[in-house]
Amino acid sequence: MNDSLRVVLAMIELELRRLRNDRTEVFTRAVQPVLWLVVFGTVFSQLHAIPTSGIPYVDYITPGVMLQSVLFVAVLYGLTLVWERDTGILKKLLVAPAPRYATVIGRSMSSGVRAIIQVVIIIPVALLLGVSFIPNPAYFVAALAILFVISGGFAALSIIVASLLKTRERFMGIGQALILPLFFASNALYPIASMPRAIQIVAVFNPLTYAVDAVRGLMITGNLALLPLDVAVIALFDILMFAVASLSFRKIIE
Amino acid sequence: MTFAIDARGLEKVYKGNVAALAGVDLDVKAGDIFALLGPNGAGKTTLMRILTTQFKPTSGEAHIFDLDVVRDGAEVRKVIGYVPQETSVWSDINGYENLLIYAKIYGLPSRSRKDVIHDMLESMGLRAPAEHLVKTYSGGMVRKLEIACAMLIRPKILFLDEPTLGLDPAARIAVWEKLVSFKEEFGTTVFFSTHYMDEANAYSDEVAIINTGRMVTSGTADELKHSLRGELIKFSLSDHRVDEHTLGRIRGLEPVKSVVVTDSTLNVTVEDAETALPCVMDALRSEGIPVERITTTKPTLEDVFLWYAGTTRAPGAASSIGRVEGKAGGTRRE
Numbered sequence: 328m329n330d331s332l333r334v335v336l337a338m339i340e341l342e343l344r345r346l347r348n349d350r351t352e353v354f355t356r357a358v359q360p361v362l363w364l365v366v367f368g369t370v371f372s373q374l375h376a377i378p379t380s381g382i383p384y385v386d387y388i389t390p391g392v393m394l395q396s397v398l399f400v401a402v403l404y405g406l407t408l409v410w411e412r413d414t415g416i417l418k419k420l421l422v423a424p425a426p427r428y429a430t431v432i433g434r435s436m437s438s439g440v441r442a443i444i445q446v447v448i449i450i451p452v453a454l455l456l457g458v459s460f461i462p463n464p465a466y467f468v469a470a471l472a473i474l475f476v477i478s479g480g481f482a483a484l485s486i487i488v489a490s491l492l493k494t495r496e497r498f499m500g501i502g503q504a505l506i507l508p509l510f511f512a513s514n515a516l517y518p519i520a521s522m523p524r525a526i527q528i529v530a531v532f533n534p535l536t537y538a539v540d541a542v543r544g545l546m547i548t549g550n551l552a553l554l555p556l557d558v559a560v561i562a563l564f565d566i567l568m569f570a571v572a573s574l575s576f577r578k579i580i581e
Numbered sequence: 582m583t584f585a586i587d588a589r590g591l592e593k594v595y596k597g598n599v600a601a602l603a604g605v606d607l608d609v610k611a612g613d614i615f616a617l618l619g620p621n622g623a624g625k626t627t628l629m630r631i632l633t634t635q636f637k638p639t640s641g642e643a644h645i646f647d648l649d650v651v652r653d654g655a656e657v658r659k660v661i662g663y664v665p666q667e668t669s670v671w672s673d674i675n676g677y678e679n680l681l682i683y684a685k686i687y688g689l690p691s692r693s694r695k696d697v698i699h700d701m702l703e704s705m706g707l708r709a710p711a712e713h714l715v716k717t718y719s720g721g722m723v724r725k726l727e728i729a730c731a732m733l734i735r736p737k738i739l740f741l742d743e744p745t746l747g748l749d750p751a752a753r754i755a756v757w758e759k760l761v762s763f764k765e766e767f768g769t770t771v772f773f774s775t776h777y778m779d780e781a782n783a784y785s786d787e788v789a790i791i792n793t794g795r796m797v798t799s800g801t802a803d804e805l806k807h808s809l810r811g812e813l814i815k816f817s818l819s820d821h822r823v824d825e826h827t828l829g830r831i832r833g834l835e836p837v838k839s840v841v842v843t844d845s846t847l848n849v850t851v852e853d854a855e856t857a858l859p860c861v862m863d864a865l866r867s868e869g870i871p872v873e874r875i876t877t878t879k880p881t882l883e884d885v886f887l888w889y890a891g892t893t894r895a896p897g898a899a900s901s902i903g904r905v906e907g908k909a910g911g912t913r914r915e
């Protein structure tokens with residue numbers, strides 16, 4: 328256990344160190360969420376087309392856009408494992424004195440580092456657009472923690488998908504095929520109540536829904552009624568993804 | 582005697598029915614430098630990955646210092662260092678950071694971590710570029726950094742998959758000097774694969790040759806060279822015919838293994854050319870046969886390699902046997 332935690336922390340530190348030398352990617356990745364907020368957010372805000380129980384639409388979708396960004400970063404990060412299969416890094420990590428699942432969890436959780444950076448870039452943009460956050464540092468930190476943890480689950484999900492890929496081709500396509508359904512079949516852009524019945528069912532089984540609800544409650548609405556459920560679902564999702572990813576990892580390394 | 586590696590009947594069948602290993606037995610003595618030679622696709626990397634616990638053999642078993650690679654994988658991983666064939670350092674952080682992250686992954690105590698890393702940078706000659714991004718390193722520097730990472734925990738055995746691939750001769754020597762010093766200083770066993778025969782010849786205590794998933798031979802480099810039929814002495818005779826009587830006499834000499842006459846050359850195969858030469862010369866002189874020129878050819882490790890692995894035991898392989906003959910001079914085994 329101690330070994331595993333050590334490995335996970337080392338991999339998170341690695342990601343922080345890599346980030347220092349790779350700043351352009353941080354900003355190019357931020358373009359998409361910022362456009363969502365600035366264009367989509369402000370346009371729909373004026374249309375008043377979506378029932379948001381009183382809060383401005385830009386405020387409503389800010390957590391959704393944050394989670395979309397987290398999802399995007401995490402899924403692509405996990406898929407890069409297919410690339411690393413062809414380098415020696417993965418092989419060398421496997422030979423380190425740590426359980427294999429620690430490598431998988433470490434890899435997955437370090438996607439959270441990149442994800443949080445994206446969120447941190449989105450916040451000033453949201454503030455400029457007049458989004459009002461709940462000024463409670465504890466809530467804020469809790470929201471970041473949720474974003475960080477769900478990122479690990481999504482990265483593990485994409486490791487599972489990566490283990491099924493034989494080649495690197497269709498890499499981006501697979502990424503999109505994973506991200507877009509999760510994003511649109513969730514409460515990121517509109518309340519579940521306003522969805523068609525079929526999509527509602529998908530949204531209920533979509534872990535993103537729970538993360539959006541938690542972050543929206545902690546950052547924007549202050550409605551924490553479902554927070555315990557949200558946290559439980561996210562934890563369960565992560566554990567499940569880590570477990571399956573650890574098992575399917577064998578396929579990647581052989 | 583403890584063996585650093587002890588493997589019996591290792592087989593590995595990859596998905597798609599590629600039989601990469603077809604029953605490999607291997608003994609590597611503790612503290613030895615052991616060279617694994619074999620053509621592309623022979624199974625060197627597969628063998629190394631099984632021994633380093635990356636995946637299980639399809640059948641057979643292997644022990645590293647008496648630890649079973651399948652059952653005691655976690656324990657095995659504590660005593661081995663490994664440098665894969667492909668690059669295994671992060672190129673977007675610097676050399677020091679690479680060592681730091683590996684030190685943390687390996688769980689080096691934080692008190693001694695910095696010292697160990699600095700010693701390692703120093704001993705691998707990487708102190709100056711330690712703060713540079715690994716992206717900017719040359720191939721030789723990358724290899725040294727990888728070996729440094731693998732040596733951080735002072736492993737009992739170091740597995741190196743083609744450690745000097747693509748390095749210039751000076752960089753290769755530098756890498757090998759370090760490896761030999763690890764062996765001498767810490768008693769580290771070194772198990773490496775290579776396509777450079779001179780390296781195996783110069784630095785290894787033992788050599789094994791693997792071909793199509795089977796060990797075809799092993800021994801010290803000298804033993805292997807002697808295992809070919811011997812050394813060849815060629816006497817160029819100034820247009821003199823050697824009669825049957827003389828031939829018989831030479832054939833009868835103690836150290837001579839075989840004699841073949843072609844045109845005006847007499848090819849004598851012996852165990853050891855230096856000691857055999859005087860007595861063959863005596864015989865020729867007493868028969869009154871003048872010798873114009875003498876050349877001796879000793880088999881090299883390359884000849885050994887070509888002999889054992891140059892042919893894939895497939896039809897049409899005769900030409901590469903011919904190469905062995907041409908080079909080492911009739912050193913074919915009967």
Ligand SMILES: Nc1ncnc2c1ncn2[C@@H]1O[C@H](COP(=O)(O)OP(=O)(O)OP(=O)(O)O)[C@@H](O)[C@H]1O
Nearest residue numbers: 581595596599601620621622623624625626627628
């Ligand atoms: N992951 C894999 N999946 C399927 N087949 C594989 C895999 N790795 C290796 N092989 C096959 O197994 C055989 C042995 O390969 P291996 O990489 O062990 O050879 P090698 O001796 O290391 O060769 P080289 O000198 O080219 O590195 C080859 O036929 C190779 O194509």
Ligand SMILES: [Mg+2]
Nearest residue numbers: 625626666742
């Ligand atoms: Mg290989």
